Amino acid sequence: MEFKVIQRFLVDRGMVYFYALFIAGYFLLPMASGHRRLYYILVLPAVLLLWRELADFYRDNVLSGLLLLYVAYMMSTLLWTADFEPGAALESLGLSLCVLSFCYITGYLWVTQATRMDRLAHRATWLATAAAVVSIVAWYASNPFPVSRLEPLGVMHHQNKAGSAYGVFLVLCMHYVFTDKGRNNRLVYSGLALALLSLVIFTQSRTAMAAVCVGLLILVGYRGLAVAALGVATTWALMAANPRVWLHRVGDFSFRPGIWEQVLVDMQDYWWFGHGYLLDPRVHAYDKVFSHAHNSYLATLRDGGMVGLVLLAAILGVALHWGWQLYRQRGERIYLALLLYGMTSVAMDYDRLLVHPKEIWLFFWLPVALIMAAYPARHEPATVRYPGHDQ
Secondary structure: OHHHHHHHHHHHHHHHHHHHHHHHHHHHOOOHHHHHHHHHHHHHHHHHHOHHHHHHHOOOOHHHHHHHHHHHHHHHHHHOOOOOOHHHHHHHHHHHHHHHHHHHHHHHHHHHOHHHHHHHHHHHHHHHHHHHHHHHHHHHOOOOOOOOOOOOOOOOOOHHHHHHHHHHHHHHHHHHHHHOOOHHHHHHHHHHHHHHHHHHHHOOOHHHHHHHHHHHHHHHOOHHHHHHHHHHHHHHHHHHOOHHHHHHHHHHHHOHHHHHHHHHHOOOOOOOOOOOOOOOOOEEEOOEEEOOOOOHHHHHHHHHHHHHHHHHHHHHHHHHHHHHHHHHHHOOOHHHHHHHHHHHHHHHOOOOOOOOOOHHHHHHHHHHHHHHHHOOOOOOOOOOOOOOOOO
16 A cells, blocks of 8 residues: 555655756765665655556657667677676666666656746756856956866766766756747846856857757757857857866867777677777877767677667657657657757767766757657647747
């Protein structure tokens, strides 16, 4: 009886509250380890209790099946992986379960708890903006303004990862600017967008700025070009203002083609099934050692070969098609904008996609999860529209 009471609480509203705490943790918790524990202890067990509801919800869902197949295959590469260690293999299996649980519960809540999730999305933009402002003030109170490269406070302190995560909420804000009712609402979200754009600019992350440009171009067309151009120009101006930063940052960026080339060179004799998921991701290029492939598509090829890359391409291809159909049938560009935002980010940086709770969940897996749930519900009454599910 107690189990059913807990399950009913989760279905009614409890799961949304747990999910909201996890999202808020990106901005409120001081350390990434605490944020991960929040998911493992609070969210993951609750998701597992709802496995029957999730199975029913995603029955006959092509995209959810492809996601499961991709994760299962990438984990099967542990059978032939280089650098195999039992502990690392178990950790990878656990992390893959976490990614699946996050994607499945995100889509499920997006449709079944539409009003609450829409409210959460709006409130998250406010929270992200507040965290951005505090981070900017705290950083430049003790570091040169504006040439030093901002490191945000809390969980998201790495500039590229933080810039990409905050950029998602910038795209959301711009979406609200052009879709929310009322002039005052649009003015408020314009202000929030400006603060978030400032954080992305001050991180000097070209990965994040490129993703913002793509997301805004898809979202608002030519009207987004002015915002994107301002951000790009300011980012490069900040780097140029400091010769030392310019040499370091521009030089680092020029290493990417060589890193990517070396990943492909190392694929010889491993094209079909890859090296396996536990291969040391470091890349030797330009007489240097780089920590990762700086491209998640190449990382997938490295670990899972052409089979893994084709499965990932199938996921993104179906998601792109469904996102396009949501735009054509319901006029909702936001899904496509967020998806292409994430696809751009992982093309310019990052490595493995099946990782512990971190920023990549927000800007890559979350858009996939939203589309995975929203498209099958496209013919239902307008209770699952985004934004303003209740409109």
